[in-house]
Amino acid sequence: MSNGNDNGTSFPLAPMSPLMLTLTTVIYAVTAIIVIGALAGATALAIPAVLIAVLYAWIWLRFRPTRFTVHTGGLAIEWPMRRVEIPLADIADARILDKEQLKTAIGWGLRVGAGGLWGGFGRLWTKHRGLIHLYISRTDRFVWIERRHGKPWLITPDRPEEFVVVIDRQSTPGTESDMDTQK
Numbered sequence: 146m147s148n149g150n151d152n153g154t155s156f157p158l159a160p161m162s163p164l165m166l167t168l169t170t171v172i173y174a175v176t177a178i179i180v181i182g183a184l185a186g187a188t189a190l191a192i193p194a195v196l197i198a199v200l201y202a203w204i205w206l207r208f209r210p211t212r213f214t215v216h217t218g219g220l221a222i223e224w225p226m227r228r229v230e231i232p233l234a235d236i237a238d239a240r241i242l243d244k245e246q247l248k249t250a251i252g253w254g255l256r257v258g259a260g261g262l263w264g265g266f267g268r269l270w271t272k273h274r275g276l277i278h279l280y281i282s283r284t285d286r287f288v289w290i291e292r293r294h295g296k297p298w299l300i301t302p303d304r305p306e307e308f309v310v311v312i313d314r315q316s317t318p319g320t321e322s323d324m325d326t327q328k
Contacts, residue, residue, distance in 0.1 A: 165282055219231050266281075278299065
């Protein structure tokens, strides 16, 4: 949601696409069976239940971003337990890709990180681009962020069209936000 102040414009992670929601639901169902079994006295399921809870917490806190904030200094990718800043000067391009455009751009890919639970998070090894950053909750309307220095990012902020417009507006010399920082 836009906040319109000096903190920039914030975009939450997009709602899950039907495929991601289905995968997450299946994972929850399997987890529920394990937890119910452990609580019902199947002691062999107690350790897996605890490990699953720890894994879910780790993914939620360290892998799944909560928001993407565009501000005069750059783009902040924010998680509950960390934050990464990409300076606007390092963003060469931000554009929306559909599934086919993404496939053409990267070829095949192999995810390295967390996937299936709430989305895909971490890195993606791709045929054409090598290793890229991957933080998606949808299987369409991706935002590709090309960097001048560093690996590209593939993300799914809510309202991707507005996100790209805000990135372009912030990074274009002579915009109102640039003039404000030069005063």
